[in-house]
Amino acid sequence: MALPVVDFWFDFASTYSYPAAMRIRALARRGGAAVRFRPFLLGPIFAAQGWNTSPFNLFVAKGRNMWRDLERICADLALPFRRPEAFPQNSLLAARVALVGLRDGWGEEFCPAVYRAEFGDGRRIDEAETLAAILADLKVEPAAALTAAQTSDIKESLRSQTAEAQRIGIFGAPSFTTTDGELFWGNDRLESALAWAKRAP
Amino acid sequence: MALPVVDFWFDFASTYSYPAAMRIRALARRGGAAVRFRPFLLGPIFAAQGWNTSPFNLFVAKGRNMWRDLERICADLALPFRRPEAFPQNSLLAARVALVGLRDGWGEEFCPAVYRAEFGDGRRIDEAETLAAILADLKVEPAAALTAAQTSDIKESLRSQTAEAQRIGIFGAPSFTTTDGELFWGNDRLESALAWAKRAP
Numbered sequence: 001m002a003l004p005v006v007d008f009w010f011d012f013a014s015t016y017s018y019p020a021a022m023r024i025r026a027l028a029r030r031g032g033a034a035v036r037f038r039p040f041l042l043g044p045i046f047a048a049q050g051w052n053t054s055p056f057n058l059f060v061a062k063g064r065n066m067w068r069d070l071e072r073i074c075a076d077l078a079l080p081f082r083r084p085e086a087f088p089q090n091s092l093l094a095a096r097v098a099l100v101g102l103r104d105g106w107g108e109e110f111c112p113a114v115y116r117a118e119f120g121d122g123r124r125i126d127e128a129e130t131l132a133a134i135l136a137d138l139k140v141e142p143a144a145a146l147t148a149a150q151t152s153d154i155k156e157s158l159r160s161q162t163a164e165a166q167r168i169g170i171f172g173a174p175s176f177t178t179t180d181g182e183l184f185w186g187n188d189r190l191e192s193a194l195a196w197a198k199r200a201p
Numbered sequence: 202m203a204l205p206v207v208d209f210w211f212d213f214a215s216t217y218s219y220p221a222a223m224r225i226r227a228l229a230r231r232g233g234a235a236v237r238f239r240p241f242l243l244g245p246i247f248a249a250q251g252w253n254t255s256p257f258n259l260f261v262a263k264g265r266n267m268w269r270d271l272e273r274i275c276a277d278l279a280l281p282f283r284r285p286e287a288f289p290q291n292s293l294l295a296a297r298v299a300l301v302g303l304r305d306g307w308g309e310e311f312c313p314a315v316y317r318a319e320f321g322d323g324r325r326i327d328e329a330e331t332l333a334a335i336l337a338d339l340k341v342e343p344a345a346a347l348t349a350a351q352t353s354d355i356k357e358s359l360r361s362q363t364a365e366a367q368r369i370g371i372f373g374a375p376s377f378t379t380t381d382g383e384l385f386w387g388n389d390r391l392e393s394a395l396a397w398a399k400r401a402p
Contacts, residue, residue: 061370061372064370065370068383069386072397169262171262183269184270186389
């Protein structure tokens with residue numbers, strides 16, 4: 001029998017997607033589910049809600065608590081945490097490179113590595129150099145991957161993935177969807193999404 | 202040795218405060234912590250963020266997911282769930298009555314009963330009749346409690362509690378704070394807050 005599938009929707013600018021990205025593969029394996037990595041861009045979705053930046057910047061008390069909460073969560077999970085100076089970071093290039101990787105077989109290693117660089121080491125993931133270093137660590141030829149990321153196929157793929165996210169009601173990241181149409185929002189709903197996928201028909 | 206204390210901040214209009222209110226006393230007892238019930242009003246805090254109603258009404262996709270999420274959470278906890286027609290409900294009178302009850306010894310039974318009426322049975326908790334029926338069930342004389350709720354002492358107590366919530370950075374409900382100044386937001390942070398309180402100095 002085929003494994004139940006959970007779609008993992010994330011934007012590389014999203015803070016709570018970091019612990020989700022670090023946990024999801026092991027949790028899914030243990031839970032007998034398959035995961036599809038679905039990078040998308042929150043920007044157009046936030047813009048449709050009238051926001052021109054992260055709600056964590058727009059709503060100061062909420063943002064302050066988010067950083068502290070993320071720090072506590074990382075401590076509990078023994079994940080490195082370092083708040084990057086720039087937030088949110090432009091995630092366009094990283095998302096395109098991720099799509100190349102998900103097509104070519106190294107995407108599921110690339111994605112957690114980007115999050116770890118960004119929120120574990122506080123690095124800039126909106127710069128091609130950082131992505132190139134991550135790719136090199138994964139034994140992927142950086143120049144080829146970065147060139148592939150700028151092809152119209154990949155650009156269109158990210159656009160249509162973002163449009164699909166918006167169409168199915170995604171409003172934040174990380175989000176998890178199941179094949180029977182349930183939508184779970186937030187790192188703290190990952191376990192619920194996997195449990196739901198397992199009992200879905 | 203005194204038990205560690207967790208402050209439980211809630212507004213009766215808040216949906217996710219329902220499962221928190223139903224769970225907190227048993228979880229705290231099991232976890233060896235004491236809970237202080239701190240009703241407050243989200244209205245002034247939302248207004249300071251430029252919102253004139255619940256963000257679940259302002260942001261439609263988020264609101265849609267919240268109701269479904271709450272339904273799933275209630276199913277998991279075997280709590281009754283019925284979406285009230287009006288949302289958010291004016292929680293001013295219920296909060297004042299709760300403060301009377303917390304002063305007079307029946308508040309910790311009253312608060313979960315209000316949430317259950319509102320989100321378990323879909324009732325109006327902004328009407329004195331509903332509160333009176335809840336009070337009668339608890340063997341509290343409704344007229345006396347409703348009269349006490351309109352005294353200047355109680356009104357001032359709610360105002361100062363709301364001001365304190367805002368001062369310590371509370372931006373949503375439920376929230377949990379510990380005596381060493383940690384703030385946890387959301388029903389899904391209740392266990393973390395209790396664990397934190399236990400290991401705090």
